[in-house]
Amino acid sequence: MKVALIGLGTTGKIVAEFLFQKQVLSLVLCRKNSSAAAGKDLGEVLHRPYMAVPVETTDNLEEKLTKYKPDILIDFSSPAFLREHLTTLARCNVNVVTAVTGYTQMDIRRVKVLARKRKIGVVLAPNITRGVNVTLLMAQIAAILQPDYDFQVIDENHRNKKDSPSGTAEKIAAAIMKGLGTPHGDERQVPIYSIRAGDITGRHRVMACGPYDQIEITHTAFSRKAYAEGAYQAAGFILAKTGLYEMKDVYGFSNYSGERTCEVAESTPAHVYA
Incomplete structure:
Protein backbone atom coordinates (compact mmCIF):
# COMPACT_ATOMS: atom_id res chain seq x y z
CA MET A 1 0.00 0.00 0.00
CA LYS A 2 1.31 3.43 -0.99
CA VAL A 3 -0.18 6.45 0.76
CA ALA A 4 -0.18 10.16 -0.02
CA LEU A 5 -1.03 12.65 2.72
CA ILE A 6 -2.34 16.19 2.52
CA GLY A 7 -2.36 18.43 5.57
CA LEU A 8 0.74 19.19 7.64
CA GLY A 9 -0.83 20.94 10.59
CA THR A 10 -0.25 19.84 14.17
CA THR A 11 -2.13 16.58 13.67
CA GLY A 12 -0.98 16.09 10.08
CA LYS A 13 2.68 16.08 11.09
CA ILE A 14 2.04 13.33 13.65
CA VAL A 15 0.11 11.37 11.02
CA ALA A 16 3.03 11.80 8.58
CA GLU A 17 5.51 10.39 11.10
CA PHE A 18 3.20 7.48 11.91
CA LEU A 19 2.72 6.58 8.24
CA PHE A 20 6.45 6.88 7.60
CA GLN A 21 7.15 4.44 10.44
CA LYS A 22 4.64 2.05 8.86
CA GLN A 23 6.63 2.35 5.60
CA VAL A 24 3.62 3.32 3.49
CA LEU A 25 4.08 7.07 2.96
CA SER A 26 5.24 7.99 -0.54
CA LEU A 27 4.11 11.63 -0.99
CA VAL A 28 3.01 14.62 1.07
CA LEU A 29 0.95 17.36 -0.54
CA CYS A 30 0.48 20.95 0.58
CA ARG A 31 -1.63 23.83 -0.64
CA LYS A 32 -0.21 25.60 -3.65
CA ASN A 33 1.66 28.85 -3.07
CA SER A 34 0.90 28.84 0.66
CA SER A 35 3.39 26.53 2.35
CA ALA A 36 7.07 26.93 3.16
CA ALA A 37 7.30 23.12 3.08
CA ALA A 38 6.84 22.89 -0.69
CA GLY A 39 9.81 21.35 -2.51
CA LYS A 40 11.43 20.01 0.64
CA ASP A 41 11.99 16.52 1.95
CA LEU A 42 9.58 15.58 4.73
CA GLY A 43 12.52 15.04 7.08
CA GLU A 44 13.44 18.72 6.81
CA VAL A 45 9.86 19.78 7.59
CA LEU A 46 9.65 17.48 10.62
CA HIS A 47 13.21 18.30 11.76
CA ARG A 48 14.25 14.70 11.20
CA PRO A 49 17.00 13.07 9.10
CA TYR A 50 16.37 12.68 5.37
CA MET A 51 13.20 10.61 4.86
CA ALA A 52 13.03 10.38 1.03
CA VAL A 53 9.40 11.54 1.05
CA PRO A 54 8.85 14.62 -1.13
CA VAL A 55 6.55 17.46 -0.17
CA GLU A 56 4.80 18.77 -3.29
CA THR A 57 2.13 21.38 -3.90
CA THR A 58 -1.24 20.47 -5.35
CA ASP A 59 -0.37 22.28 -8.62
CA ASN A 60 -0.67 19.83 -11.53
CA LEU A 61 -2.02 17.26 -9.12
CA GLU A 62 -2.82 14.65 -11.76
CA GLU A 63 0.78 14.70 -12.98
CA LYS A 64 2.10 14.15 -9.45
CA LEU A 65 -0.36 11.35 -8.70
CA THR A 66 0.68 9.66 -11.93
CA LYS A 67 4.34 10.01 -10.98
CA TYR A 68 4.15 8.74 -7.38
CA LYS A 69 1.20 6.34 -7.89
CA PRO A 70 -0.35 6.33 -4.39
CA ASP A 71 -3.16 3.87 -3.76
CA ILE A 72 -4.75 5.98 -1.03
CA LEU A 73 -4.81 9.67 -0.18
CA ILE A 74 -5.33 10.59 3.47
CA ASP A 75 -6.77 14.06 3.92
CA PHE A 76 -6.16 16.15 7.05
CA SER A 77 -6.50 19.51 5.29
CA SER A 78 -9.87 21.23 4.71
CA PRO A 79 -13.14 20.60 2.83
CA ALA A 80 -11.84 22.75 -0.04
CA PHE A 81 -9.31 20.11 -1.14
CA LEU A 82 -11.79 17.35 -1.86
CA ARG A 83 -14.28 19.78 -3.39
CA GLU A 84 -11.63 20.85 -5.88
CA HIS A 85 -9.72 17.62 -6.51
CA LEU A 86 -12.01 14.63 -6.01
CA THR A 87 -12.55 14.21 -9.74
CA THR A 88 -8.78 14.19 -10.33
CA LEU A 89 -8.27 11.60 -7.60
CA ALA A 90 -10.96 9.42 -9.18
CA ARG A 91 -9.39 9.77 -12.61
CA CYS A 92 -6.10 8.53 -11.15
CA ASN A 93 -7.81 5.64 -9.29
CA VAL A 94 -6.75 6.97 -5.89
CA ASN A 95 -9.03 6.04 -3.00
CA VAL A 96 -9.55 8.54 -0.19
CA VAL A 97 -9.68 8.71 3.59
CA THR A 98 -10.81 12.18 4.66
CA ALA A 99 -10.64 13.04 8.35
CA VAL A 100 -11.85 16.56 7.62
CA THR A 101 -14.91 18.09 9.25
CA GLY A 102 -17.11 20.84 7.85
CA TYR A 103 -18.49 19.07 4.79
CA THR A 104 -22.01 20.11 3.81
CA GLN A 105 -24.77 17.64 2.97
CA MET A 106 -24.31 18.66 -0.66
CA ASP A 107 -20.59 17.80 -0.42
CA ILE A 108 -21.43 14.36 0.96
CA ARG A 109 -24.00 13.67 -1.74
CA ARG A 110 -21.46 14.63 -4.40
CA VAL A 111 -18.82 12.32 -2.92
CA LYS A 112 -21.34 9.48 -2.76
CA VAL A 113 -22.39 9.89 -6.40
CA LEU A 114 -18.84 10.29 -7.71
CA ALA A 115 -17.53 7.31 -5.73
CA ARG A 116 -20.24 5.15 -7.25
CA LYS A 117 -19.84 6.42 -10.81
CA ARG A 118 -16.04 6.46 -10.88
CA LYS A 119 -15.69 3.25 -8.85
CA ILE A 120 -13.39 4.60 -6.16
CA GLY A 121 -13.55 4.12 -2.41
CA VAL A 122 -13.94 6.96 0.09
CA VAL A 123 -13.97 6.81 3.89
CA LEU A 124 -15.68 9.88 5.33
CA ALA A 125 -14.15 10.02 8.81
CA PRO A 126 -14.70 13.10 10.97
CA ASN A 127 -14.78 10.60 13.86
CA ILE A 128 -11.61 8.69 12.99
CA THR A 129 -10.63 7.07 16.30
CA ALA A 221 -7.94 11.63 23.25
CA PHE A 222 -4.61 11.65 25.11
CA SER A 223 -2.50 11.79 21.96
CA ARG A 224 -3.00 12.76 18.34
CA LYS A 225 -1.48 9.40 17.48
CA ALA A 226 -5.01 8.06 17.97
CA TYR A 227 -5.99 9.96 14.81
CA ALA A 228 -2.95 8.64 12.97
CA GLU A 229 -3.73 5.07 13.94
CA GLY A 230 -7.35 5.49 12.81
CA ALA A 231 -6.29 6.96 9.47
CA TYR A 232 -3.87 4.09 8.87
CA GLN A 233 -6.57 1.51 9.63
CA ALA A 234 -9.02 3.31 7.35
CA ALA A 235 -6.46 3.33 4.53
CA GLY A 236 -5.97 -0.42 4.83
CA PHE A 237 -9.74 -0.92 4.86
CA ILE A 238 -10.51 1.17 1.77
CA LEU A 239 -7.71 -0.30 -0.34
CA ALA A 240 -9.30 -1.81 -3.49
CA LYS A 241 -12.85 -1.03 -2.29
CA THR A 242 -15.44 1.17 -4.00
CA GLY A 243 -18.25 3.26 -2.55
CA LEU A 244 -18.69 5.61 0.40
CA TYR A 245 -17.98 4.29 3.90
CA GLU A 246 -17.77 5.59 7.44
CA MET A 247 -15.46 4.66 10.30
CA LYS A 248 -18.13 2.37 11.76
CA ASP A 249 -17.54 0.21 8.66
CA VAL A 250 -13.78 0.28 9.19
CA TYR A 251 -14.17 -0.87 12.80
CA GLY A 252 -16.92 -3.37 12.07
CA PHE A 253 -19.59 -1.48 14.01
CA SER A 254 -21.93 -0.97 11.07
CA ASN A 255 -23.92 -4.11 11.87
CA TYR A 256 -25.39 -2.48 14.96
CA SER A 257 -29.11 -2.29 14.25
CA GLY A 258 -30.15 0.34 16.75
CA GLU A 259 -33.02 -1.82 17.97
CA ARG A 260 -33.95 -2.10 21.63
CA THR A 261 -32.28 -5.50 21.91
CA CYS A 262 -28.95 -3.63 21.85
CA GLU A 263 -27.33 -6.60 20.15
CA VAL A 264 -24.62 -6.33 17.54
CA ALA A 265 -24.99 -8.73 14.64
CA GLU A 266 -21.83 -10.65 13.75
CA SER A 267 -22.45 -12.15 10.34
CA THR A 268 -23.99 -9.39 8.24
CA PRO A 269 -21.59 -7.77 5.74
CA ALA A 270 -20.54 -4.20 6.45
CA HIS A 271 -22.99 -1.62 5.17
CA VAL A 272 -21.79 0.36 2.18
CA TYR A 273 -23.05 3.88 1.54
CA ALA A 274 -23.03 3.68 -2.22
Whole structure:
Protein backbone atom coordinates (compact mmCIF):
# COMPACT_ATOMS: atom_id res chain seq x y z
CA MET A 1 0.00 0.00 0.00
CA LYS A 2 1.31 3.43 -0.99
CA VAL A 3 -0.18 6.45 0.76
CA ALA A 4 -0.18 10.16 -0.02
CA LEU A 5 -1.03 12.65 2.72
CA ILE A 6 -2.34 16.19 2.52
CA GLY A 7 -2.36 18.43 5.57
CA LEU A 8 0.74 19.19 7.64
CA GLY A 9 -0.83 20.94 10.59
CA THR A 10 -0.25 19.84 14.17
CA THR A 11 -2.13 16.58 13.67
CA GLY A 12 -0.98 16.09 10.08
CA LYS A 13 2.68 16.08 11.09
CA ILE A 14 2.04 13.33 13.65
CA VAL A 15 0.11 11.37 11.02
CA ALA A 16 3.03 11.80 8.58
CA GLU A 17 5.51 10.39 11.10
CA PHE A 18 3.20 7.48 11.91
CA LEU A 19 2.72 6.58 8.24
CA PHE A 20 6.45 6.88 7.60
CA GLN A 21 7.15 4.44 10.44
CA LYS A 22 4.64 2.05 8.86
CA GLN A 23 6.63 2.35 5.60
CA VAL A 24 3.62 3.32 3.49
CA LEU A 25 4.08 7.07 2.96
CA SER A 26 5.24 7.99 -0.54
CA LEU A 27 4.11 11.63 -0.99
CA VAL A 28 3.01 14.62 1.07
CA LEU A 29 0.95 17.36 -0.54
CA CYS A 30 0.48 20.95 0.58
CA ARG A 31 -1.63 23.83 -0.64
CA LYS A 32 -0.21 25.60 -3.65
CA ASN A 33 1.66 28.85 -3.07
CA SER A 34 0.90 28.84 0.66
CA SER A 35 3.39 26.53 2.35
CA ALA A 36 7.07 26.93 3.16
CA ALA A 37 7.30 23.12 3.08
CA ALA A 38 6.84 22.89 -0.69
CA GLY A 39 9.81 21.35 -2.51
CA LYS A 40 11.43 20.01 0.64
CA ASP A 41 11.99 16.52 1.95
CA LEU A 42 9.58 15.58 4.73
CA GLY A 43 12.52 15.04 7.08
CA GLU A 44 13.44 18.72 6.81
CA VAL A 45 9.86 19.78 7.59
CA LEU A 46 9.65 17.48 10.62
CA HIS A 47 13.21 18.30 11.76
CA ARG A 48 14.25 14.70 11.20
CA PRO A 49 17.00 13.07 9.10
CA TYR A 50 16.37 12.68 5.37
CA MET A 51 13.20 10.61 4.86
CA ALA A 52 13.03 10.38 1.03
CA VAL A 53 9.40 11.54 1.05
CA PRO A 54 8.85 14.62 -1.13
CA VAL A 55 6.55 17.46 -0.17
CA GLU A 56 4.80 18.77 -3.29
CA THR A 57 2.13 21.38 -3.90
CA THR A 58 -1.24 20.47 -5.35
CA ASP A 59 -0.37 22.28 -8.62
CA ASN A 60 -0.67 19.83 -11.53
CA LEU A 61 -2.02 17.26 -9.12
CA GLU A 62 -2.82 14.65 -11.76
CA GLU A 63 0.78 14.70 -12.98
CA LYS A 64 2.10 14.15 -9.45
CA LEU A 65 -0.36 11.35 -8.70
CA THR A 66 0.68 9.66 -11.93
CA LYS A 67 4.34 10.01 -10.98
CA TYR A 68 4.15 8.74 -7.38
CA LYS A 69 1.20 6.34 -7.89
CA PRO A 70 -0.35 6.33 -4.39
CA ASP A 71 -3.16 3.87 -3.76
CA ILE A 72 -4.75 5.98 -1.03
CA LEU A 73 -4.81 9.67 -0.18
CA ILE A 74 -5.33 10.59 3.47
CA ASP A 75 -6.77 14.06 3.92
CA PHE A 76 -6.16 16.15 7.05
CA SER A 77 -6.50 19.51 5.29
CA SER A 78 -9.87 21.23 4.71
CA PRO A 79 -13.14 20.60 2.83
CA ALA A 80 -11.84 22.75 -0.04
CA PHE A 81 -9.31 20.11 -1.14
CA LEU A 82 -11.79 17.35 -1.86
CA ARG A 83 -14.28 19.78 -3.39
CA GLU A 84 -11.63 20.85 -5.88
CA HIS A 85 -9.72 17.62 -6.51
CA LEU A 86 -12.01 14.63 -6.01
CA THR A 87 -12.55 14.21 -9.74
CA THR A 88 -8.78 14.19 -10.33
CA LEU A 89 -8.27 11.60 -7.60
CA ALA A 90 -10.96 9.42 -9.18
CA ARG A 91 -9.39 9.77 -12.61
CA CYS A 92 -6.10 8.53 -11.15
CA ASN A 93 -7.81 5.64 -9.29
CA VAL A 94 -6.75 6.97 -5.89
CA ASN A 95 -9.03 6.04 -3.00
CA VAL A 96 -9.55 8.54 -0.19
CA VAL A 97 -9.68 8.71 3.59
CA THR A 98 -10.81 12.18 4.66
CA ALA A 99 -10.64 13.04 8.35
CA VAL A 100 -11.85 16.56 7.62
CA THR A 101 -14.91 18.09 9.25
CA GLY A 102 -17.11 20.84 7.85
CA TYR A 103 -18.49 19.07 4.79
CA THR A 104 -22.01 20.11 3.81
CA GLN A 105 -24.77 17.64 2.97
CA MET A 106 -24.31 18.66 -0.66
CA ASP A 107 -20.59 17.80 -0.42
CA ILE A 108 -21.43 14.36 0.96
CA ARG A 109 -24.00 13.67 -1.74
CA ARG A 110 -21.46 14.63 -4.40
CA VAL A 111 -18.82 12.32 -2.92
CA LYS A 112 -21.34 9.48 -2.76
CA VAL A 113 -22.39 9.89 -6.40
CA LEU A 114 -18.84 10.29 -7.71
CA ALA A 115 -17.53 7.31 -5.73
CA ARG A 116 -20.24 5.15 -7.25
CA LYS A 117 -19.84 6.42 -10.81
CA ARG A 118 -16.04 6.46 -10.88
CA LYS A 119 -15.69 3.25 -8.85
CA ILE A 120 -13.39 4.60 -6.16
CA GLY A 121 -13.55 4.12 -2.41
CA VAL A 122 -13.94 6.96 0.09
CA VAL A 123 -13.97 6.81 3.89
CA LEU A 124 -15.68 9.88 5.33
CA ALA A 125 -14.15 10.02 8.81
CA PRO A 126 -14.70 13.10 10.97
CA ASN A 127 -14.78 10.60 13.86
CA ILE A 128 -11.61 8.69 12.99
CA THR A 129 -10.63 7.07 16.30
CA ARG A 130 -11.94 3.74 17.52
CA GLY A 131 -12.77 5.20 20.92
CA VAL A 132 -15.06 7.84 19.43
CA ASN A 133 -16.91 5.16 17.48
CA VAL A 134 -17.44 3.16 20.67
CA THR A 135 -18.76 6.37 22.24
CA LEU A 136 -21.23 6.76 19.38
CA LEU A 137 -22.62 3.28 20.04
CA MET A 138 -22.78 3.85 23.80
CA ALA A 139 -24.60 7.15 23.31
CA GLN A 140 -27.14 5.49 21.03
CA ILE A 141 -27.70 2.62 23.47
CA ALA A 142 -28.21 5.10 26.35
CA ALA A 143 -30.83 6.93 24.28
CA ILE A 144 -32.61 3.66 23.47
CA LEU A 145 -32.71 2.59 27.12
CA GLN A 146 -33.46 6.00 28.66
CA PRO A 147 -35.56 7.90 26.10
CA ASP A 148 -37.12 10.12 28.78
CA TYR A 149 -33.74 11.52 29.90
CA ASP A 150 -32.40 14.91 28.79
CA PHE A 151 -29.32 14.47 26.58
CA GLN A 152 -26.55 17.01 25.96
CA VAL A 153 -23.16 16.85 24.24
CA ILE A 154 -20.10 18.80 25.43
CA ASP A 155 -17.46 19.25 22.72
CA GLU A 156 -13.96 20.29 23.89
CA ASN A 157 -11.07 20.99 21.51
CA HIS A 158 -7.98 23.15 21.11
CA ARG A 159 -8.30 26.88 20.53
CA ASN A 160 -7.35 26.70 16.84
CA LYS A 161 -10.02 24.21 15.80
CA LYS A 162 -12.08 26.01 13.20
CA ASP A 163 -15.40 24.18 13.26
CA SER A 164 -17.71 24.54 16.21
CA PRO A 165 -19.39 22.25 16.99
CA SER A 166 -17.06 19.58 15.71
CA GLY A 167 -18.14 16.97 13.20
CA THR A 168 -17.67 14.34 15.91
CA ALA A 169 -20.02 16.17 18.29
CA GLU A 170 -22.63 16.35 15.56
CA LYS A 171 -22.26 12.62 14.90
CA ILE A 172 -22.75 11.88 18.60
CA ALA A 173 -25.88 14.05 18.67
CA ALA A 174 -27.16 12.24 15.56
CA ALA A 175 -26.53 8.85 17.24
CA ILE A 176 -28.54 9.97 20.26
CA MET A 177 -31.37 11.16 18.02
CA LYS A 178 -31.37 7.79 16.26
CA GLY A 179 -31.57 6.03 19.61
CA LEU A 180 -34.47 8.20 20.69
CA GLY A 181 -36.28 7.28 17.48
CA THR A 182 -39.60 8.70 16.39
CA PRO A 183 -41.52 10.66 17.43
CA HIS A 184 -38.85 11.85 19.88
CA GLY A 185 -36.19 12.03 17.17
CA ASP A 186 -38.32 14.50 15.23
CA GLU A 187 -39.39 16.58 18.19
CA ARG A 188 -36.28 16.83 20.33
CA GLN A 189 -32.95 18.36 19.48
CA VAL A 190 -29.76 17.42 21.34
CA PRO A 191 -27.92 20.57 22.50
CA ILE A 192 -24.18 20.74 21.77
CA TYR A 193 -21.92 23.00 23.84
CA SER A 194 -18.49 23.69 22.36
CA ILE A 195 -15.35 24.74 24.21
CA ARG A 196 -12.25 25.89 22.31
CA ALA A 197 -9.32 26.40 24.66
CA GLY A 198 -5.60 25.75 25.01
CA ASP A 199 -4.26 22.61 23.37
CA ILE A 200 -7.05 20.19 24.28
CA THR A 201 -6.47 17.22 21.98
CA GLY A 202 -10.14 16.27 21.96
CA ARG A 203 -12.76 15.43 24.55
CA HIS A 204 -16.43 14.65 23.96
CA ARG A 205 -18.93 14.07 26.75
CA VAL A 206 -22.52 12.88 26.65
CA MET A 207 -24.67 13.85 29.63
CA ALA A 208 -27.99 12.08 30.09
CA CYS A 209 -29.94 13.50 33.02
CA GLY A 210 -33.07 12.05 34.60
CA PRO A 211 -35.04 13.30 37.59
CA TYR A 212 -32.98 11.29 40.10
CA ASP A 213 -29.66 10.38 38.46
CA GLN A 214 -27.26 11.16 35.63
CA ILE A 215 -25.33 9.08 33.11
CA GLU A 216 -22.10 10.46 31.65
CA ILE A 217 -20.15 8.98 28.72
CA THR A 218 -16.75 10.54 27.99
CA HIS A 219 -14.14 10.02 25.31
CA THR A 220 -10.77 11.74 25.77
CA ALA A 221 -7.94 11.63 23.25
CA PHE A 222 -4.61 11.65 25.11
CA SER A 223 -2.50 11.79 21.96
CA ARG A 224 -3.00 12.76 18.34
CA LYS A 225 -1.48 9.40 17.48
CA ALA A 226 -5.01 8.06 17.97
CA TYR A 227 -5.99 9.96 14.81
CA ALA A 228 -2.95 8.64 12.97
CA GLU A 229 -3.73 5.07 13.94
CA GLY A 230 -7.35 5.49 12.81
CA ALA A 231 -6.29 6.96 9.47
CA TYR A 232 -3.87 4.09 8.87
CA GLN A 233 -6.57 1.51 9.63
CA ALA A 234 -9.02 3.31 7.35
CA ALA A 235 -6.46 3.33 4.53
CA GLY A 236 -5.97 -0.42 4.83
CA PHE A 237 -9.74 -0.92 4.86
CA ILE A 238 -10.51 1.17 1.77
CA LEU A 239 -7.71 -0.30 -0.34
CA ALA A 240 -9.30 -1.81 -3.49
CA LYS A 241 -12.85 -1.03 -2.29
CA THR A 242 -15.44 1.17 -4.00
CA GLY A 243 -18.25 3.26 -2.55
CA LEU A 244 -18.69 5.61 0.40
CA TYR A 245 -17.98 4.29 3.90
CA GLU A 246 -17.77 5.59 7.44
CA MET A 247 -15.46 4.66 10.30
CA LYS A 248 -18.13 2.37 11.76
CA ASP A 249 -17.54 0.21 8.66
CA VAL A 250 -13.78 0.28 9.19
CA TYR A 251 -14.17 -0.87 12.80
CA GLY A 252 -16.92 -3.37 12.07
CA PHE A 253 -19.59 -1.48 14.01
CA SER A 254 -21.93 -0.97 11.07
CA ASN A 255 -23.92 -4.11 11.87
CA TYR A 256 -25.39 -2.48 14.96
CA SER A 257 -29.11 -2.29 14.25
CA GLY A 258 -30.15 0.34 16.75
CA GLU A 259 -33.02 -1.82 17.97
CA ARG A 260 -33.95 -2.10 21.63
CA THR A 261 -32.28 -5.50 21.91
CA CYS A 262 -28.95 -3.63 21.85
CA GLU A 263 -27.33 -6.60 20.15
CA VAL A 264 -24.62 -6.33 17.54
CA ALA A 265 -24.99 -8.73 14.64
CA GLU A 266 -21.83 -10.65 13.75
CA SER A 267 -22.45 -12.15 10.34
CA THR A 268 -23.99 -9.39 8.24
CA PRO A 269 -21.59 -7.77 5.74
CA ALA A 270 -20.54 -4.20 6.45
CA HIS A 271 -22.99 -1.62 5.17
CA VAL A 272 -21.79 0.36 2.18
CA TYR A 273 -23.05 3.88 1.54
CA ALA A 274 -23.03 3.68 -2.22
